[in-house]
Amino acid sequence: MVETMVRTMAGLREVNGPLTRRQALQRLGLAGAAVPLAATILAACGEQEAPPASAASTPAAPATSESVEGLTRLPLPAVAPPVGGREPQLVKVELETLEVEALIDDGVAYTFWTFNGTVPGPMIRVRQGDTVELTLKNNPNNKTPHNIDLHAVTGPGGGAKYTVVNPGGSATIRFKALNPGVYVYHCAVPPIPMHVSSGMYGLIVVEPPGGLPPVDREFYVMQGDFYLSGQRGQPGRHGFSLEKCLAEQPDYVVFNGSVGALAGERALQAKVGERVRIFFGNGGVNLTSSFHVIGEIFDRVALEAGSVWAENVQTTSVPPGGATIVEFTLEVPGDYVMVDHALGRLMKGASGVIHVEGPENPEVFEVVVPGVELHAGH
Numbered sequence: 264m265v266e267t268m269v270r271t272m273a274g275l276r277e278v279n280g281p282l283t284r285r286q287a288l289q290r291l292g293l294a295g296a297a298v299p300l301a302a303t304i305l306a307a308c309g310e311q312e313a314p315p316a317s318a319a320s321t322p323a324a325p326a327t328s329e330s331v332e333g334l335t336r337l338p339l340p341a342v343a344p345p346v347g348g349r350e351p352q353l354v355k356v357e358l359e360t361l362e363v364e365a366l367i368d369d370g371v372a373y374t375f376w377t378f379n380g381t382v383p384g385p386m387i388r389v390r391q392g393d394t395v396e397l398t399l400k401n402n403p404n405n406k407t408p409h410n411i412d413l414h415a416v417t418g419p420g421g422g423a424k425y426t427v428v429n430p431g432g433s434a435t436i437r438f439k440a441l442n443p444g445v446y447v448y449h450c451a452v453p454p455i456p457m458h459v460s461s462g463m464y465g466l467i468v469v470e471p472p473g474g475l476p477p478v479d480r481e482f483y484v485m486q487g488d489f490y491l492s493g494q495r496g497q498p499g500r501h502g503f504s505l506e507k508c509l510a511e512q513p514d515y516v517v518f519n520g521s522v523g524a525l526a527g528e529r530a531l532q533a534k535v536g537e538r539v540r541i542f543f544g545n546g547g548v549n550l551t552s553s554f555h556v557i558g559e560i561f562d563r564v565a566l567e568a569g570s571v572w573a574e575n576v577q578t579t580s581v582p583p584g585g586a587t588i589v590e591f592t593l594e595v596p597g598d599y600v601m602v603d604h605a606l607g608r609l610m611k612g613a614s615g616v617i618h619v620e621g622p623e624n625p626e627v628f629e630v631v632v633p634g635v636e637l638h639a640g641h
């Protein structure tokens with residue numbers, strides 16, 4: 264049996280729109296909460312309150328500002344459906360590389376290099392023992408050759424050597440998914456750090472026989488660090504800074520391609536009583552993530568997305584080119600903020616929200632005498 268799993272832009276969830284800085288902060292809970300949230304965390308660490316991500320204190324670099332009118336954030340990729348209990352089969356996957364200019368922050372555009380126009384690229388989901396036939400197309404409007412290295416591939420270069428395609432071209436490889444787990448895929452055309460840190464990464468989930476245990480909700484989140492010409496928050500159109508990349512000093516560290524990509528109307532949604540699973544990957548290209556959900560404890564974590572599960576974990580380490588699965592049950596309603604707990608990166612955009620609705624649960628959490636509310640005013 265041959266199942267075709269061709270992924271196109273039309274199959275992706277179009278949920279993005281331009282946000283003002285205040286809207287983005289509000290959606291992050293930052294206008295009244297995300298800056299205070301950061302302030303609270305920093306205060307708890309004995310640090311001074313830092314300015315928000317875009318409040319660059321240094322003068323803007325010249326010659327990068329042009330209008331970003333008409334540009335929006337990238338659309339978000341969907342979670343691929345579970346494999347279930349089926350037998351191994353041939354699975355066909357088609358990816359297209361797209362170089363696309365989009366907002367990484369309010370008023371700040373970056374030329375992303377992508378798989379299928381999203382950051383991360385589409386989630387590929389197969390069963391252990393499947394043979395995957397992967398076709399990589401390079402959009403004719405692109406300027407650069409691209410390829411793909413999948414960490415789920417057993418073979419030279421993870422497929423990269425034989426999938427280099429010029430604009431307008433395509434290449435196809437077949438590989439057997441030998442090992443279960445969650446694996447990063449990425450472009451590996453030199454300069455590799457430029458391709459990867461411009462957004463060319465995604466996850467391939469290889470489920471074990473019988474599939475992963477069912478949960479109520481699944482989410483797909485990837486962290487990435489971005490290095491721009493010009494300053495963080497500087498309005499205009501920006502390219503890539505190799506100098507900053509090699510110095511490992513990103514302007515932005517974000518989940519799913521932009522500041523506020525998973526906040527406000529685009530926050531992840533769940534209900535009290537549900538069990539959720541996050542497939543979390545780190546595209547990097549440089550920073551290791553200390554992945555944490557504020558106000559939750561991971562009931563179990565697939566360490567480095569391998570076959571060993573740890574229980575009752577607060578923060579899990581996810582290296583560049585690595586991934587994890589975290590699972591937890593939601594007992595109390597509210598907004599739960601996903602962060603890289605290297606919290607300086609919070610000011611560079613590394614947060615996203617899980618919005619949980621449902622009845623209060625005073626046995627688990629109750630406000631007895633509230634403190635004062637934090638306000639964003641300075």
Ligand SMILES: [Cu+2]
Pocket residue numbers: 376408409410450451452458463
């Ligand atoms: Cu590339």
